[in-house]
Amino acid sequence: MLIEDFSLKNVNRIYLDHNATTPLAITVQQKVGQWSMEWGNPSSIHQSSRGPKQILRSARISIAEGLGCHPLELIFTSGGSEGNSQIIQGVYQRQQKLPMEERRTRYLYSAVEHPSVVKTMQFLKSLGADVQEIKVKRSGELDWQDFESKLNDQTALVSIMFANNETGNIFPVKEIAKRCHQKGALYHSDSVQALGKFPVDLKDWGVDFATFSGHKFYSLKGSGIVFVKSGVELPSLIFGGGQERGRRAGTENVLPIASLSHMMDYLEDLPEAMSRMGNLRDYLQDLMQRTIPGISITGGQSPRLCNSLSVVIDGIDGETLLMNLDIQGISVSTGAACSSGNPEPSPVLLAMGLSREEAQSSLRLSLGWGSTQNEIETFVGVLVGVVERVRRLKEQSSVEELGHASL
Numbered sequence: 258m259l260i261e262d263f264s265l266k267n268v269n270r271i272y273l274d275h276n277a278t279t280p281l282a283i284t285v286q287q288k289v290g291q292w293s294m295e296w297g298n299p300s301s302i303h304q305s306s307r308g309p310k311q312i313l314r315s316a317r318i319s320i321a322e323g324l325g326c327h328p329l330e331l332i333f334t335s336g337g338s339e340g341n342s343q344i345i346q347g348v349y350q351r352q353q354k355l356p357m358e359e360r361r362t363r364y365l366y367s368a369v370e371h372p373s374v375v376k377t378m379q380f381l382k383s384l385g386a387d388v389q390e391i392k393v394k395r396s397g398e399l400d401w402q403d404f405e406s407k408l409n410d411q412t413a414l415v416s417i418m419f420a421n422n423e424t425g426n427i428f429p430v431k432e433i434a435k436r437c438h439q440k441g442a443l444y445h446s447d448s449v450q451a452l453g454k455f456p457v458d459l460k461d462w463g464v465d466f467a468t469f470s471g472h473k474f475y476s477l478k479g480s481g482i483v484f485v486k487s488g489v490e491l492p493s494l495i496f497g498g499g500q501e502r503g504r505r506a507g508t509e510n511v512l513p514i515a516s517l518s519h520m521m522d523y524l525e526d527l528p529e530a531m532s533r534m535g536n537l538r539d540y541l542q543d544l545m546q547r548t549i550p551g552i553s554i555t556g557g558q559s560p561r562l563c564n565s566l567s568v569v570i571d572g573i574d575g576e577t578l579l580m581n582l583d584i585q586g587i588s589v590s591t592g593a594a595c596s597s598g599n600p601e602p603s604p605v606l607l608a609m610g611l612s613r614e615e616a617q618s619s620l621r622l623s624l625g626w627g628s629t630q631n632e633i634e635t636f637v638g639v640l641v642g643v644v645e646r647v648r649r650l651k652e653q654s655s656v657e658e659l660g661h662a663s664l
């Protein structure tokens with residue numbers, strides 16, 4: 258494996274936010290020009306469609322191989338949010354078409370799902386569905402008791418992610434699938450955070466639906482994958498042409514799909530990449546704990562993605578920290594990227610039982626295939642300085658406040 262293929266040589270930054278998005282692999286950057294020559298519409302019947310059609314055909318095969326499923330079980334979409342939305346709304350639409358006596362009305366999702374799952378579930382609720390949230394413990398594990406008490410033979414769909422984008426905590430999809438199927442419910446796993454960080458084997462997992470997103474795995478933004486197990490039906494949410502065997506209308510996004518397909522070749526390096534990222538993450542965690550007082554790890558005792566680290570730094574506002582680090586050339590996150598700029602603490606951390614103060618003092622760090630020990634050490638060096646300065650300023654202002662109060 259060539260770390261250089263994933264390093265940010267031309268960018269003078271330390272990037273520790275790979276769960277938000279990954280940089281483009283250098284080999285993807287090099288090939289974009291070549292792929293863009295295939296600009297024809299894959300659905301046309303003249304010669305210009307041949308190249309793009311071939312790209313789609315071989316992408317479907319290589320992606321299916323990488324994910325452990327059949328090529329026809331895949332639908333190309335624009336990304337993870339679209340896929341999550343399609344699966345949840347699609348299952349609901351199909352249920353609504355069934356006669357009343359056969360219709361299942363309950364939909365379950367975990368309290369730490371991505372907003373694209375949570376908001377689609379809330380939408381179903383507004384339409385009258387019986388939508389329930391399953392608790393997640395402070396350790397990051399699913400609350401099995403709560404799950405069992407809510408899963409019943411009225412349950413149409415359960416949506417529990419493969420791994421959380423903030424803490425990296427991994428959910429036991431195989432076991433969840435088994436329990437769902439015992440009750441006749443379909444199971445969807447938002448697996449957007451799995452690709453490039455954990456081996457994916459959809460057949461072995463036994464899920465009915467899964468979602469993936471190309472930009473989380475060093476490819477171009479605009480490609481997503483919906484896996485639909487053979488024999489399970491899913492309608493298209495978009496009205497239009499018959500692309501994707503009628504399951505997703507709209508001209509396929511050939512270039513991003515080509516780039517995701519290209520990345521599948523790198524999956525043979527996954528064990529090495531996982532071990533590298535895991536060692537670096539453990540080193541980072543250890544270094545932070547040794548050099549910064551008042552640090553606690555969120556979800557650190559439960560199974561976690563090898564690249565993810567969520568920490569609470571006592572008495573420090575995460576947003577202040579993020580901005581200070583940003584000025585010094587370091588990219589990190591305080592919560593889900595889609596909610597940054599939003600002063601509210603992360604709903605995921607609150608759902609796990611962290612206080613508002615703890616959630617607001619949280620930092621999310623996520624490493625990538627190109628991360629290096631040097632970057633980790635530079636980052637921690639800068640962080641130590643920033644934390645000390647912020648704490649000192651905070652102390653000074655509270656002393657001043659006390660002084661004013663006693664006047």
Ligand SMILES: Cc1ncc(COP(=O)(O)O)c(C=O)c1O
Pocket residue numbers: 276277335336337338339341371373418420421422447449450470471472481594
């Ligand atoms: C777990 C999870 N699901 C879904 C998404 C949405 O994916 P996309 O950005 O491709 O729409 C993300 C992106 O952050 C994610 O982390």
